[in-house]
Amino acid sequence: MATGKSVVTIGTFDGVHIGHRKILKRLIDYGGDNELTSTVLTFFPHPRMVLQKEAGIKLINTIEERKQILYNTGIDKLIVHPFTREFSRLKAQEYIEEILVKKLDVAHVIIGYDHRFGRNRTADITDLKKFGKQYGFSVEEISKQDVEEVAVSSTKIRKALNNGEIEKANKYLSKPFILTGTVISGKGLGKGFGYPTANLKIEESYKIIPANGVYVVKTNLDGKSLFGMMNIGTNPTVGGKEQTIETYFLDFDQDLYGKKLQIEILSHLRKEVNFDSTEKLVEAMQNDEKIARQYIAKLSKDLH
Ligand SMILES: Nc1ncnc2c1ncn2[C@@H]1O[C@H](COP(=O)(O)OP(=O)(O)OP(=O)(O)O)[C@@H](O)[C@H]1O
Numbered sequence: 001m002a003t004g005k006s007v008v009t010i011g012t013f014d015g016v017h018i019g020h021r022k023i024l025k026r027l028i029d030y031g032g033d034n035e036l037t038s039t040v041l042t043f044f045p046h047p048r049m050v051l052q053k054e055a056g057i058k059l060i061n062t063i064e065e066r067k068q069i070l071y072n073t074g075i076d077k078l079i080v081h082p083f084t085r086e087f088s089r090l091k092a093q094e095y096i097e098e099i100l101v102k103k104l105d106v107a108h109v110i111i112g113y114d115h116r117f118g119r120n121r122t123a124d125i126t127d128l129k130k131f132g133k134q135y136g137f138s139v140e141e142i143s144k145q146d147v148e149e150v151a152v153s154s155t156k157i158r159k160a161l162n163n164g165e166i167e168k169a170n171k172y173l174s175k176p177f178i179l180t181g182t183v184i185s186g187k188g189l190g191k192g193f194g195y196p197t198a199n200l201k202i203e204e205s206y207k208i209i210p211a212n213g214v215y216v217v218k219t220n221l222d223g224k225s226l227f228g229m230m231n232i233g234t235n236p237t238v239g240g241k242e243q244t245i246e247t248y249f250l251d252f253d254q255d256l257y258g259k260k261l262q263i264e265i266l267s268h269l270r271k272e273v274n275f276d277s278t279e280k281l282v283e284a285m286q287n288d289e290k291i292a293r294q295y296i297a298k299l300s301k302d303l304h
C-alpha cells in the first residue's frame with residue numbers, strides 16, 4: 001500500500017456476500033497494482049432505516065459486524081458515513097466533491113452498473129463518469145451480466161434467514177451467518193432439564209434473527225472452538241412468550257454470564273415444537289444432541 005490516493009467502491013454491503021466479495025477482491029487487486037488505498041465507502045444507518053422507518057428493515061449484519069467482516073477481506077480503509085436526512089438531500093455533485101474528491105482523494109471508482117446516488121438517487125453511472133472527467137478519476141462498471149452471474153443479493157439472504165434456511169444463507173455469504181451479543185440470565189430452568197443454556201441478548205433491534213427453530217452453532221471462547229445447539233423461539237412448552245436465543249454448549253461447564261459471544265449458525269435441525277410435556281421436550285433435546293454431534297463429527301472429518 002499505498003499513496004494518499006484511493007480506489008473506492010461504494011455500497012451498503014449488508015452481509016458481505018459472494019457478490020460483494022468479488023467486487024472487494026477487484027478493489028484490493030486494483031489498489032495493489034496501482035499503489036492506491038483500497039477504500040470502501042459505506043453508509044449507516046441503512047437508507048431505509050432513515051427514510052422508511054415504518055418499514056422496519058432488518059439487516060444481516062450489525063454495523064460492528066459489517067466493519068469486522070469488511071476489514072477481514074483485506075481492504076485498507078473503511079469509511080462509515082452517517083446516512084441522515086440531511087445527507088440524503090445532498091446534490092450529486094456536492095457528494096462527489098465533498099466525499100470522493102476532498103475526503104478520499106479518489107483516483108478510481110469501481111461500481112455496479114445500477115448504482116444511483118445524490119438527492120432522490122437521481123444520478124447514475126453515466127453522471128458519475130461525467131464527474132470523473134471533471135474531477136480526474138476513472139470509473140469502472142461492474143456489468144449487469146457480472147452481477148447476475150453471481151445470482152446473490154442481500155434480499156435473497158434475508159429471505160433465507162427468515163425461512164430458517166441457514167445453509168442456503170451461508171452458501172451465499174460464503175461464511176456462516178453470525179449473531180453477536182452478551183450472555184444474560186434466563187428463567188433458570190435449563191439446568192434442571194440437563195441442558196443449561198446461555199441466553200444471548202442482542203442490542204441492535206435492526207439485526208435479523210433467523211426463523212424460530214433449533215440450529216447447530218459454533219463459537220470461539222478464549223481461543224477455543226465450542227460447538228452447541230441453539231434454540232431460537234418462545235419456548236412454548238414451558239409457557240414462554242418472548243423470543244429468546246439460547247445455546248447449550250456441548251462438553252462445556254463454565255459460567256458464561258456477562259460474556260460477549262459471537263455465534264456462528266451452521267445448520268438447521270428442526271422447527272421449535274410445543275410439546276405436551278417437558279419429558280417430550282427433553283427427549284427431543286437429547287435427539288437434537290445426537291444429531292448435532294453427528295453433524296460436528298462429520299465437519300471435523302471433512303476438515304482432515
Ligand atoms: N454447557 C453449557 N452451555 C450453556 N451454558 C452453560 C453450560 N454450562 C454452564 N453454563 C452456564 O449456565 C447458564 C445457564 O443456566 P440455566 O439454563 O440453568 O439458567 P438461565 O440462565 O436462567 O437460562 P434458561 O433461560 O435457559 O433457564 C449459562 O448462562 C452459563 O453461564
Ligand SMILES: Cc1cc2nc3c(=O)[nH]c(=O)nc-3n(C[C@H](O)[C@H](O)[C@H](O)CO)c2cc1C
Binds near residue numbers: 195230273
Ligand atoms: C436444543 C434445544 C432445543 C429446544 N427445543 C425446544 C422446543 O422445540 N420447544 C420448546 O418449547 N422449547 C425448546 N427449547 C427451549 C427449552 O424450553 C428451554 O431451553 C428450557 O425451557 C430452559 O429455558 C429448546 C432448547 C434447546 C437448547
